[in-house]
Amino acid sequence: MATARHTRARGGAPRPGAVDRVPFPVVDEVARHCAQDAEPNTVHIEIHLPGAVDEGRLRAAFAEALARHPRALMRERPRGPFARRYEWELTGAADVDPVSFPPPEPGALDRARTRALAVAPPLTASPPLRLEVVREPGTDGCVLVFTLHHTALDGPACMRLAATAAEVYGVRHAPAAPAPARPASAPSSGESPAAPAARPARIAAGSPGPGAVPGNSLLLAELPVPRRESGAPYTVNDQLMVATALTVADWNRTQGAPGADRRPLRITMPVDDRPRGPEMPIGNGTRLVEAGFAGSELLPGVDVAALLRTTAARTRALKAVRRPPLGRSASLLTAPLLPVALRAAATRGLRVLAGPWTSTTLLSNIGRLPYPLDFGEAGRATAVWFSAPARMPRGLTFTTASTGGRLHLALRWSRTLLGDEDGVRLRELFTRHLASTSSETV
Template sequence: MSADPTRFTAVDETADLMERRGEPNLIYLELAVTGRFDVDRLRAAVRTAFAAHPATRSHRAPTPPWRTRSRWQLTAWPATDPLTVRTGPSLDSLDSLDLAAERRAILDTPLDLRDAPLLRLRLLTGAPGGDRLLLVAHHAGFDGMGFVGVLLAICAAYNATPQPPCAAPAPSGTPHAVPAAPGRVSGGPAHPWAPVPGAALPLPLPVAASGGAPRAVPAALGPASGAAGVPKGPGPGAGRPVLPVEAVRRPRPGLLPVRPVRVAREPAGGGRSGYAVVPLAFDAERTAALSRAARAAGVTLNDLLLAALALAVVRWNAAHARPTAPLRITMPVNTRDGQTRHDGQGNHSRLTSIGIGADSCAGDPRTLLAAVAARTAEAKAAPAGPQGGPAAVVLGAAWLPRAIRQLLAPGVRFAARALADTTMLSNLGPITALPRSLAGAGDITELWAAAPAPMPRGLSVTALGAGGRLHLMIRHRLEALDASAAAAFTELLAHAVTELSTGAPAPSPALAVPRSPEGPS
C-alpha cells in the first residue's frame, strides 16, 4: 500500500518539533542577475512554479492531540502573497538597501507551518549592479535539493521554457567537479549591496562579512613551525600571543558520549541574536583547478571541502585556546535517484556524521584528505540511520501521539544541543539546470544557498556549483560569531581550501587570540 502523500514523514515531524523560538528552521537561496526583473512576469512565474510543486501551497492541518501523524493540507493559492518587492536606489535617489539587513530580515522571520505558503521570496530591485532575489523555505516542507528544484521551476517559467531534466549526481567516490560553462559570463558588475569575495585566488584575499568590515586573518598567521609566540609586523594579530594546536587542551575520553567540540565563539555585543551570512566564491578557473587537485589526490571535491572545514575549525579553536577534538561534521546525503534529484516535494536527505581527528589536521594535507575520504566512504556505505537523525527516533515515532511527542520535544532538543555536531557541510553539487540568463533580466551571476545553523552549532557551510563557479556560503548565528569573526573564519576556510588543493605541507596554525577572554562555549 502506498504511503498517504498528505501525511507528515518522520523527517517532517522532527523538523517541526525541533524548531526553537528565535531560530527559524529555514533554508536560504539567493539569486543575482545583471539586469532588472519584470515584477509581473516574476509573480506569474512564481504562480506557475507553485502550481507544479504542491509543497509550496501546503500547510499543517489542525491535528488532534491523539493523532500519531500531522497532515499536510493543500490550498489552491495561498492567501498571503509569497513575493515582497523592495526597491533600492533609483537614478534620482541616494537611498540604498542594506543587503545584510535584508538577509537578516528574511532569515529571522519564521514561517508558521499552520499557514501557507511555506516559501517566501523577497526581490531587491533598483540597484545599479542588478537585482537580487532572496528566498527562504521551511525545512519541514523542503530540503536543500528540493528547494533548488522550486527555484529552477521559477526560472524556467520566467523564461517560458520547459524545465530541463537535472543531471544525475555523481556516484559515491567519484570526484565531484563543477563543470565550466563555455561562453558564460562568470561575473558581472560589482553589486552595491554585496561584493562577492574570493573571486580572485590565490590568497590572501579580503573577505567582507555582512554588515562588518573585512578582517585579515593571514596577517596573524604565525611561523610554520607552530611554536607559540607573538606575530610580528603589522596586522590585527600583532602583539597578541598565539597558541599552536598542540598546546590546546582536549577532552578526556569517558564512558558517556563525548560532546563534540564547538566552534570557538566571538559573539556580537549587546546580546544581539539572529542569522547572518558570508559568501565566498571561486571563479571558474580556480574551481576547475580545485576539481583537478581533488581528482589527482583520488578524492572528491566534497572530501576536499570537508577537510578544509575541519582544518579551519581546528585552527580557529587553537587560536582561541579552545578544544580541537572530538570534531564532527554533519554531511547530508541526498537519497533521491538521478531522475528526481531536485524533486521539490518533502525531505529526502539522510544526515551522516563525519568524525575527523585533530591530529590529522596537523600533518600532511594528503594524509588529511585520505582520512576524510575514508570516513565519507564509510558513512555512505553504512546502513541508513533514521531519516532526520537520532532525534527522529522519538520525535518522528509513528506510534507516539503528537501530544506526547510535543511533551518530549524539550528534552530531545536539550539532548540534541548537547550532542550536536561541531558544524555542517551541505553540498548541493553543480546546478546544471540553472539557465545562463533570465529573459530581460540579464545574466545570472550568482547563486547561493545556506543551511540552518542553530545553536550550539552556530555555523554551517553550504556549497554549490553555478556557471562553472564554486560558491560557498557561511551561515552563522550572531550569538556564536559576530560579523567580523565570521569574516575571519571565512578567510581561514578559503586559505584551507587553497592549501589542500595545492598539496603544500600544512603548517601548525597560529592565529591571533582575541583581546577579551571568551566565555564558555
C-alpha cells in the same frame, strides 16, 4: 514515504485528485518539535541575475512552478490536543502570493537577507516560503531572495522550484538540457567508519559583543573552486570537508579552547539522492551523515594529501550506507504511539540532553548547479548562495554551491556565539585551508 489521505465526497468516494492531508515525515516532525522563535529554522537562498525580471511574468512563472510541483503547496493542518500526528494540508493553490518586489532602495539586499534569517514564513499559510525580488539603485541586475521554512522544505527542493520558474519564464528560449542525474554511491568496500564516540569539540566562542541577542548572522564569499587532478581519489566535496575541519580546529586552537588538539570533530553532511529533473520529490529529502576527525589528524603541519584520501574513503562509505534521514532513533521517537504534544516535549528534552554529543558543525554542499537558471532577457544566474540554520549548540554552518566555475560560500553563525569580526576571521581561515587542498599545493 508518507501516505496521503483523500477528502471524500458525499457517498464516501474520494474526490478525484483531491489529496488533502499528508502526515509529517520524520525530518519535518523533529524540526517542528524543536521550533523556536529566537533562532528561526530558515534556509536562505539568493540567485543573482545580470538583468531585471518583469514583475507580472515572474509572478506567473513562479505560480506555474508551484502548480507543477504541488507538494510545495502545503500548510500545517490544525490539530486537537490528543492528535497523534502533525499533518500537512495539500492546498492545490497558494493561500498567499509568495512573491514580492520591495522598493529599490539602498541597502535593500542587506535587509532582505536579514529578513531571511530572522523571519520564517508561517507554516499555517501555503506555500511555506517567500520570494523577494530585490533591486538597488544604480544596478542593472536583480537578486531573487528565497526564504524557506526548513520544517517544510530544503535548499535542493527550492532550487528545483526556481529552475522550473526559470524554464517557464524563459519559454521563448531553447529548452534547458536535462539535469544530470546524481551518481549513485558506490558500495562500501568495508565497514563504514563511525564518527568518534567521544564528545565532539564545540565551536569556541568568539566576541559576540555585549548584549548579543539570539539569532543568526551571515557572511558570503566568492572563492575559486579548488583544483583537483583528473582521476584524484577525492572529490571537491572532500576538499570542502577537509577545509572545514582544518578551519574549525585552527579557530578553536587560536581561541584557546580546552583540549583543542585532542577532542575529535564531527561534521554533519547532508546527502541527497533525489533525481534533479522535473520529477524531483519536493520537501525535506536529504539524509544526514556525520564524518569524524580525530584531533591528531588536524594538528598544524598535517599532511593534507593524506587527509584528503582518508576523508574520501570515509565519505564514500558513509554515503553508501542506507539509513533513515535522521537515524533509527528519530524514527522510533516519531512513531505515532503517543499524542504528538507529548512526543514534542520528549523530543525537546532529549535534544537538550544530547546537546553535548551534537556534531561540531554542518557542511552542506549543493555542488555544481545542475540547472541553467536562465530567466530569458534577465539572463542566467551569475551567482547562487544559500545558507543553513546555525542554531546552538552547533552555532556555525558552512554552505557552498558552484556557479560559473566559482565557489559561493556562506558562513552563518549564532549571534550568541560569534560576532561579525569572528565571521571575517573564519572566512579567512577557510579560504587559506581550502587553497591548501588544491592539486597545485598538495
